[in-house]
Structures are given as C-alpha cells and as structure tokens.
Amino acid sequence: MDQNIYLIGLNHHTAGVDVRERYALTNVENFEKGLMKVPGVREVMALSTCNRVEVVVVGEVELKQDSIYQYWSGKCCGDASCLEENSYIYRGIDAVRHLFEVASSLDSMIIGEPQILGQLKKSYRNAVEEGSAGTIINRILHKAFFVAKRVRTETDIASSAVSISYAAVELAKKIFGDLKGHQAMLIGAGEMAELAVAHLKRYGVEKVLIANRTFASAQELAECMDGEAVPFEDLYMHVGDSDIIISSTGAPYAVIKAKEMKKVLRKRKNRPMFFIDIAVPRDIDPDVNSLDNVYLYDIDDLKDVVEENRAQRMDEAVKAKNIVHGEAEHFSGWLKSLDLQPTIVDLFSRADNVAHKELAKTVKRLGIKDEETLLALETLATSIGKKLLHEPVSFLKRRTEEEGAAERFVDLARRMFNLDNETIPTNAHCNRKKNCCRKDEG
Amino acid sequence: MALFEILQYVIIGLYLVGTGAFLAGSLVSRNSLIRVGNIFAVLGFIMHTVDLTVAVTLYHETVLDGGYFYYSILGWGLILVYFFFWWKFRNTFFALTASPLALLLFISSLAAQSLKVTLPKHLAGLFIGLHIGTIFVSIALMAMAAGAGAAFLYLNNKIKSKAAISGFGKDMPSLNSFDRINHWAIVVGFPLYTLGLAAGFLWARSVYKQMFSWDPKEIVTLVVWFLFAFLFHQRIALGWKGRKPAMLVIIVFVITMVSLWGINFFMNTHHSFKP
Numbered sequence: 001m002d003q004n005i006y007l008i009g010l011n012h013h014t015a016g017v018d019v020r021e022r023y024a025l026t027n028v029e030n031f032e033k034g035l036m037k038v039p040g041v042r043e044v045m046a047l048s049t050c051n052r053v054e055v056v057v058v059g060e061v062e063l064k065q066d067s068i069y070q071y072w073s074g075k076c077c078g079d080a081s082c083l084e085e086n087s088y089i090y091r092g093i094d095a096v097r098h099l100f101e102v103a104s105s106l107d108s109m110i111i112g113e114p115q116i117l118g119q120l121k122k123s124y125r126n127a128v129e130e131g132s133a134g135t136i137i138n139r140i141l142h143k144a145f146f147v148a149k150r151v152r153t154e155t156d157i158a159s160s161a162v163s164i165s166y167a168a169v170e171l172a173k174k175i176f177g178d179l180k181g182h183q184a185m186l187i188g189a190g191e192m193a194e195l196a197v198a199h200l201k202r203y204g205v206e207k208v209l210i211a212n213r214t215f216a217s218a219q220e221l222a223e224c225m226d227g228e229a230v231p232f233e234d235l236y237m238h239v240g241d242s243d244i245i246i247s248s249t250g251a252p253y254a255v256i257k258a259k260e261m262k263k264v265l266r267k268r269k270n271r272p273m274f275f276i277d278i279a280v281p282r283d284i285d286p287d288v289n290s291l292d293n294v295y296l297y298d299i300d301d302l303k304d305v306v307e308e309n310r311a312q313r314m315d316e317a318v319k320a321k322n323i324v325h326g327e328a329e330h331f332s333g334w335l336k337s338l339d340l341q342p343t344i345v346d347l348f349s350r351a352d353n354v355a356h357k358e359l360a361k362t363v364k365r366l367g368i369k370d371e372e373t374l375l376a377l378e379t380l381a382t383s384i385g386k387k388l389l390h391e392p393v394s395f396l397k398r399r400t401e402e403e404g405a406a407e408r409f410v411d412l413a414r415r416m417f418n419l420d421n422e423t424i425p426t427n428a429h430c431n432r433k434k435n436c437c438r439k440d441e442g
Numbered sequence: 443m444a445l446f447e448i449l450q451y452v453i454i455g456l457y458l459v460g461t462g463a464f465l466a467g468s469l470v471s472r473n474s475l476i477r478v479g480n481i482f483a484v485l486g487f488i489m490h491t492v493d494l495t496v497a498v499t500l501y502h503e504t505v506l507d508g509g510y511f512y513y514s515i516l517g518w519g520l521i522l523v524y525f526f527f528w529w530k531f532r533n534t535f536f537a538l539t540a541s542p543l544a545l546l547l548f549i550s551s552l553a554a555q556s557l558k559v560t561l562p563k564h565l566a567g568l569f570i571g572l573h574i575g576t577i578f579v580s581i582a583l584m585a586m587a588a589g590a591g592a593a594f595l596y597l598n599n600k601i602k603s604k605a606a607i608s609g610f611g612k613d614m615p616s617l618n619s620f621d622r623i624n625h626w627a628i629v630v631g632f633p634l635y636t637l638g639l640a641a642g643f644l645w646a647r648s649v650y651k652q653m654f655s656w657d658p659k660e661i662v663t664l665v666v667w668f669l670f671a672f673l674f675h676q677r678i679a680l681g682w683k684g685r686k687p688a689m690l691v692i693i694v695f696v697i698t699m700v701s702l703w704g705i706n707f708f709m710n711t712h713h714s715f716k717p
Contacts, residue, residue: 159612160612171601173616174597174601174607174614174616174617175601175616175617175618176616176617176618177615177616177618177619269680269681269683270681270682270683270684271683272617272618272621272683272684289602292683292684292685292686293683293684293685295601295602297604301604304604305604305606308606309606312606
C-alpha cells in the first residue's frame with residue numbers, strides 16, 4: 001500500500017483544558033475540506049469534544065506531518081510547536097486501534113460513558129458531508145461502530161452507575177423497584193441534590209416536595225423543578241409522606257433525628273424510605289440507617305459506590321481491550337488486502353472453491369467413478385471460473401493504475417465477492433434505501 | 443423397567459436440569475439459562491401431572507395410603523405456585539426455591555413409596571381436599587415467602603452495609619418486590635394453613651375420638667401455627683415490613699421442613715411414613 005493512516009490528537013491525558021480549547025475544532029468551518037488540499041492528504045476526519053481533539057488523515061507514505069500541524073494550528077490561530085508538544089501521533093494499525101478504543105469509550109475520562117460514540121458518529125457524518133471520507137475512513141468508522149457495539153454487549157463496561165446522582169437512582173430502584181408513584185422530597189438546595197431529583201423524575205418519580213428554611217427560595221426552586229414547596233416547620237409530616245428524601249442544607253446540626261423517625265415510620269406503617277444526605281456537615285442522624293426499612297446514604301457512601309463501580313469498569317476494560325485488539329488485527333488484514341495482488345489471488349481461490357464444491361456435489365449425484373471423466377469435469381469447472389474472472393481482473397488492473405482509484409475498486413471487488421467473509425446485517429444499507437424512498441416521495 | 447418407573451426418572455431428570463439451569467442462570471446472570479430452566483420446569487411439571495394422574499387412576503384404592511403420594515403432590519403444588527408467581531409478579535427468581543424443593547420432594551416421594559399411612563376410606567375425599575390440599579398449598583406459599591425473605595435479607599444487608607451490589611445481587615428484583623411477595627404469601631397462606639389444621643383436628647376427632655393427642659407432628663404444627671398467626675397479625679395489624687417478617691417466615695418454614703422430613707420419617711406419629 002502506498003499510503004498510511006495517521007491519527008494526531010490531544011486529549012485529557014496529554015493536554016490541559018486551556019490547550020484543548022485553543023486547538024478545538026468545534027467552531028472551525030471547512031476544516032476537512034482545507035486539509036484535503038494539503039499535499040499528500042487523501043482522506044480526513046476530525047473529532048472535537050471537550051475532552052479530545054483528534055484528526056484522522058489517510059495520506060501518502062511520504063506525507064509531511066508538519067504540514068498537518070501547521071494547517072491545524074493555523075486554523076486555530078495557535079502555535080504549531082505547542083500543538084506538537086501536547087499531542088500524540090499514531091500511525092497505521094496503531095491509529096486504527098486507538099480509534100476503536102475511543103469509539104468503545106476505553107479512552108474516555110470516565111471509561112464506558114456512551115456519549116463519545118454519538119460524537120464520533122456526528123464527526124463522521126460531517127466528514128462524509130464535506131466529501132473528505134473515502135474508502136479507508138468509511139471502513140475504519142463502520143468497523144469502529146461495530147467494535148463499540150460488540151464491547152457494549154459482550155462486557156459489563158457500562159452497566160453500573162459512575163456518577164453520584166445515577167448511583168442514587170440505581171439504589172432507589174434496588175429498594176423500590178419501579179419509581180413510578182413514589183414521592184421525593186428535597187430539603188435545602190444544591191446543584192448535586194437538584195441533579196439527583198431531576199434523575200429521579202426521569203425515572204418515574206411523580207411528585208417532588210421542596211422544603212427550605214426560606215420559604216421563598218423553596219417556592220422559586222419548586223417552580224423551576226415543577227415541584228411543590230412546603231413549609232420547613234412541617235418537615236417531619238412531609239418527610240413521612242415521601243419515600244426518597246434528598247437533603248443538602250447548610251445546617252450545622254442534624255435536621256432529621258433517628259428518634260423522630262421512629263414515630264414517622266410507625267405512622268407510615270414501615271413503608272421503606274431512602275435518605276440521601278449530600279450535606280457536609282451531615283443533615284441526617286447516621287443512626288437513622290439502623291432503623292428497619294430505612295436506608296441512609298451520605299455523600300461518602302455514594303462516592304464509595306461510584307468508586308467501586310469505576311474499579312469494576314476497569315476490570316471490564318481489560319476484556320474490552322482484548323476485543324478491540326482482535327478487531328484491529330482483523331482490520332490490518334483488510335488493509336493489506338487492498339493491494340491488487342492479494343485480491344486477485346483471493347478472487348481465483350474463491351472461484352476455485354466454488355467450482356470444486358459444485359463439482360463434488362455433481363460427481364456424487366451422478367456416481368461418476370471413471371478417472372478420465374473426473375479429470376475432464378475438473379478442468380471444465382476450474383476453467384469456467386478462470387474465464388469468468390478474466391474480464392473483471394483486467395478491469396481491476398486497468399482502473400488501479402489510475403490515480404487514487406486503487407482502494408476504491410479493490411474494496412468494491414472484495415465486497416462484491418465477499419472475500420472477507422463478513423456477515424452482512426439484514427438492515428444493511430437501510431439508510432440509503434430510506435433516502436431513496438424519500439427522494440421518490442419528493 | 444416398568445413404564446411408570448421410567449416416567450419417574452424422566453421427571454427427576456427434567457427437574458434436575460431445570461434446577462441446574464436456574465442456579466447457573468442466576469449465578470452468571472444469563473437470561474437464556476433461566477429460559478431453559480423454565481422450559482424444563484414446564485416439561486417436568488407436565489410429566490409430573492401425568493405421573494400423578496396415572497398413580498391415582500391405576501392405584502386409586504391404595505394411593506392415599508402411601509407416603510409417595512403426599513410428597514409428590516407437595517412438590518407438584520410447589521411448582522404450580524411458582525408458575526403462579528411467575529405469571530403474577532413476572533418474576534422467575536422463585537424458581538430458585540421451588541425447583542430444588544420440588545426435586546427433593548419428588549425424590550423423597552420415591553423413598554416413601556413403600557411406606558404406609560393409615561386412612562379411613564370413607565373420609566378420604568374430604569380429607570384430601572381440606573387437610574392435605576390446603577396445608578400443602580400453604581406450605582408451598584411458605585416456601586415462596588421464605589425464599590423471598592432470604593433474598594430480602596441478603597439484599598437488605600448489602601444495601602444497609604453499603605457493600606457493592608455486584609454479580610448475583612445486580613440482577614435481583616428490588617427489596618420492595620420481595621416484601622410484596624412475602625406479604626402476599628403470608629396473607630393467603632395463613633388462612634389456608636388454619637383451614638387445613640382445623641380440618642385435620644376435626645378428622646382426628648372422628649378417627650381417634652380426640653382432637654389432640656400430643657402427637658409430635660401435632661405439637662410442631664401447632665407451634666408453627668402460633669408463629670404463623672403472630673406473623674400474620676404483625677403484618678396485617680401492625681404493618682410489619684421487611685426484615686422482621688422475612689426472618690420469621692424463614693424460621694416458620696425451616697420448622698415445617700424439619701417436621702416434614704424428620705418427624706414423618708423418623709418418629710412415631712399419625713403421619714408416620716415409617717415402614
């Protein structure tokens with residue numbers, strides 16, 4: 001192959017946020033189109049998120065990487081040497097492997113978070129629209145989406161909550177099951193507590209009460225969260241009506257005491273309650289947790305849950321990496337096959353295979369034993385295969401001599417004859433079919 | 443080997459594979475294995491029904507005299523109750539209780555095949571319907587409540603102690619659903635148990651001319667009834683929930699199981715299956 005894959009990028013491991021934002025490409029228009037004009041560049045895709053900026057380039061083997069740094073930093077009004085210092089570069093199969101890891105969220109700040117896949121899809125769509133994605137980038141990205149899907153289904157990488165508010169929701173689900181019909185209460189205010197309430201609502205909690213020492217603030221928050229403000233003086237009464245209580249007041253003493261909770265529990269006939277205490281110093285007497293049917297988690301407990309889940313994700317990441325590496329190896333096989341010669345060999349061996357299989361069936365059916373007839377039939381079968389392939393192979397040889405067309409035609413031939421033995425999903429090309437329909441309708 | 447015997451081995455095989463699939467499926471969190479378990483449980487149950495029908499039709503004169511029938515129908519009832527829970531609560535977790543217990547009961551029924559119980563013929567129908575039927579269904583419910591109770595205690599302990607909920611615990615239903623099942627099984631099970639017990643005492647009066655004869659089985663059953671009654675009262679009147687009823691129902695169930703295997707096999711009692 002007379003070309004190589006380059007991946008140049010910076011992420012949260014290699015560059016601080018100030019550097020990342022300087023070289024971010026979110027607001028740079030026509031970045032790909034411009035980069036395509038740099039000598040030696042054939043295909044381009046750029047990915048820019050808050051944690052990473054990466055540029056994938058397929059270019060000639062002799063491509064001068066400095067020119068990419070120059071172009072990139074020029075677009076961002078930055079310094080090329082600073083960009084080079086803070087970035088990493090992968091070539092060939094290493095670049096493919098890295099991209100697979102990014103798609104599978106193995107390189108994310110929080111391993112297993114699914115957002116990156118959406119961002120990658122968006123970047124790819126952008127490259128397709130700009131006309132900078134060719135045979136190789138198309139193939140890498142399709143494969144990357146496939147690998148990401150495999151990782152999600154075959155490992156538990158994203159199965160447990162790794163943020164405080166999600167951990168709270170998961171615990172609530174473990175206690176109550178379905179959260180529909182349950183009532184939550186927010187005591188005090190705070191960003192994390194509000195986030196937790198928002199998550200609870202998303203998972204079905206219907207009513208949210210808000211209590212605050214200043215009733216006006218409670219009302220304000222209630223309006224904003226579509227909840228109901230209640231006076232702080234009737235705290236225990238409303239706590240008794242609620243199933244999930246999130247507390248984050250600035251009080252220097254316990255707002256909810258175990259002794260009082262005993263009475264509340266008797267009143268609500270021991271229906272379970274889940275307290276989430278986000279305040280420091282804590283709002284809820286820790287002894288509350290020792291009461292039956294009451295579960296209390298403070299900020300440290302939730303942090304521990306999150307940490308354990310993170311550790312579990314790291315274990316799963318090892319499994320995921322094995323999948324990614326296997327797929328990258330497989331991909332490297334495909335890259336090598338893009339040269340014309342191996343494809344011709346594969347084509348003839350495919351034809352030979354088919355001919356021999358069919359021949360064996362016919363011989364068995366007709367019960368032919370005569371050596372001479374067998375030899376004649378074999379010659380017939382293989383020569384049909386060869387003759388049939390003669391024209392397509394000459395066509396391929398002609399076209400691959402043209403500038404920049406080699407991969408496209410070789411790849412097309414490989415796909416037409418399914419030389420890589422891939423299973424084609426039943427919904428393949430459904431997007432294109434839909435587009436056709438839309439055009440027809442229009 | 444008679445056809446009847448082959449059928450019994452087939453039932454044991456089906457229940458065994460089913461139990462294995464349920465256990466493995468729960469341990470490695472694979473739904474496909476649970477589905478296999480359910481298929482085997484259904485097949486086992488069908489075969490078991492055939493076996494019981496054949497036994498009653500062929501040996502209707504003597505079937506009620508053998509310990510075989512009682513263990514077998516208890517196991518059968520347990521699977522039936524499991525199917526009911528499966529349908530009502532959409533929860534296959536209780537296969538873990540029902541399936542191994544049904545298997546054990548069925549094997550016990552074969553061990554008790556040569557054992558005899560005394561039964562006055564003219565009361566047999568009423569006796570089966572009221573005493574055996576109600577007691578056995580309530581024991582099956584008790585088993586489910588105890589299974590739910592054990593699961594509740596396990597998960598409750600994990601959440602209370604803030605331990606990581608991983609593997610087996612992750613796929614478990616919520617605490618609330620276990621408690622609901624415990625509640626439901628006690629609320630339905632206790633009246634049935636009471637009815638069965640009353641039928642038993644009335645029957646004892648007509649046969650032995652006295653209601654209570656300090657028979658070990660009778661004593662244990664009464665103890666169970668008092669505990670069961672206490673549990674029923676606390677749940678309904680005082681709103682007991684969660685840990686306490688879970689623990690108590692496990693105790694009640696363990697006593698019942700000890701009574702079922704220990705007393706019936708090894709002690710002198712009206713319910714003896716001793717040869």
